[in-house]
Amino acid sequence: MLLSLLVFWLMFDAWSSPAQADWRPQTGEPWPAPEAPISHHERTLESSTGRTVRAHLALFDSRRYRLAVLDLGAELAPASAWPEHMRAAGLLAAVNGGFFHADGQPLGLVIAEGTRLNRFETAKLLSGVLYGDARGIHLERRVRFQLRTGIDALVQSGPYLVEHGRAVRGLSTNDVSRRTFIATDWRRHWVLGATRDGLTLAELAEALSTPGALAPWAVERALNLDGGTSTGFLFDPGAGQAPIQVRARRPVRTLVGVRAR
Template sequence: MADVSVVSFDSRHCTLRVIDQPESWSLGDTLGNSMRSVGAIAGVNGGYFHPDFTPLGLMIANGQPQGQLTRSSLVSGMLRVRQGEPALVWNSESSSTSGASDLLQAGPRLVDRGQPVAGLNATKTAARTFLATDGKHRWLVGVVRNTTLGGLAKMLATPDLIAGMRVERALNLDGGRSTAFYARTSDGREISQPGWSTVRNYVAVVPR
């Protein structure tokens, strides 16, 4: 059975930020410290990175680009934030980074037009991290432990998985040992599930 940790938010009230974490060997509460530094209410691990700890694909954090735009079956989409409005963009649609304050290439795509993307692996089980949106203002940020890519895609495409929300698009982020989840409740209590390995970046949900 899959273990799910997820936060839902409205992009009219919150947005997404890419948080760079350039230290390849970090000690202490790196996840919590990164989230607290930007006043995040939730966050997860971000995109893939090379053995030398440089981003795999393009990353823009605080308006500063790192890495380079990549097109592959693995890195097949991106989170792009313009003027505070997040969007999931597929490689086949646009490679424009103009005006992006935050951007993170990742993949593979999980859900498109409300349907699970075909051809995803349905046998390899691992912890997974994802972003999902209804294409309007509703978003999901979360991790699922013990699932396949195909299984995660089918789960996210399930009607009314979250009451009143139909997932239009979903994108996989770096998972496995990198899987990490953070949330802060309205009374200030923190829920922190740090990953087992140091990651290059995080995706944070922050108030607008």
């Protein structure tokens, strides 16, 4: 995604006013137990404005699983190659990662399997930093982040969607696209998710901050990853079963996933 388009998109967001919507789950499948191992969950939501959104979710506990970022190379890798990369890296679930330029260069800092790519950037879009180290998984505002040794997985992305349990104000209410995100209760529970249907950033933030809508626990903070045609999801159910996949419609530069500790 070109930086110039992202800058225009952010300027347009500032002129938009958020539309409020109530989100109701339409599927009756029960949530897994909080102490369950990593699990896949498919969710269908309907808003009070009439929008229906299907989402694929990978729920996991950061005490048992670590964050991983895979660099698929500047030539970019199509969704058909994701399962091979995922298996080779020992990932149990993955989504597409952060933003990138048309030439494949990442937008913002990326640390993939301990290797640093690009540089830390202060573009308004990149309001959050998702990273992992030996202590666990962390999600922070860019202004609070300090780069240090021991970080082996990191992506800059944005915008922030939920903070302190509330939807962030001022998010776009105009661009309806498929979305990729990560969210946490900021204790130890996390969810990697991707939607099969389009919704605005404001709607996604509202859904994430609605109790029981996209997580079985209250979301304390959440971050948007690259969405639109880059949106993709992959989950390995194990036991010789075929992966559960939402195919990205374009090649991507990075994957964000989890592996067992």
